[in-house]
Amino acid sequence: TQSTRPQRLLGAVQKNATRGDPRSVVQAIDQFCRQKEWAMNVGDEKGCILDSVVSEVNPATVLELGTYCGYSTVRIASLLPPHAKLITLEFNPDFAAIARQVIAWAGVEDKVHLVEGASGDWIPKMTEQFGVKTFDLVFLDHWKDRYLPDTMLMEECGLLRKGSILLADNVICPGTPDYLEYVRSSLRYESQYFKSHLEYTKVEDGLEKSVFLG
């Protein structure tokens, strides 16, 4: 039977990356996606912007919406302080199964809690299920038409505090126009656009960083 792209990506990690070395896992995935098959990881160019935001925020609690194969999960987890927690949500069970193995290969499983399900169902349960009061950083990288409703849901559930950072991928390509309009016009957010490119291509894309003002 045919393998899937995530399965082939995992194979490239197991072949080319060193167990327990998150940076080598990131490099192996980027090499696979540049040389073999494109895949929707945040990628190396936007990944550097992600790294700088994570390092600046130095978060104790992180929520990632959209795990896919775990590329950004590994990038973020490798930069977290010792007792920090990263909760990552993945809707597709096949993607989640691959991501668990990529995360384990990188040796960051102790910092990561991968949850399978839909953001609309899980966001209201974050506090009771994981004991998280608020998130210091949220990385939005799931269905592009869910960025806005889920941001409003996080506000309603009290998961954002004064200073919480939202970092959104793909605000240009595929695009999240309603989300961009909201965070850029709302008096409750201070937003900044980081111009970049769609992973592994020359197409414009970028990350939007928005600080919740409370």
Ligand SMILES: O=C(NCCCOCn1ccc2cnccc21)c1cc(-c2ccc(F)cc2)cc(O)c1O
């Ligand atoms: O679609 C994308 N990502 C989302 C995956 C599903 O996410 C579903 N999903 C994951 C948790 C989760 C929780 N609740 C609901 C849905 C939930 C995505 C797409 C592209 C892209 C750009 C140009 C193209 F020509 C084709 C594709 C690039 C990206 O960087 C992306 O991130």
Ligand SMILES: [Mg+2]
């Ligand atoms: Mg993305």
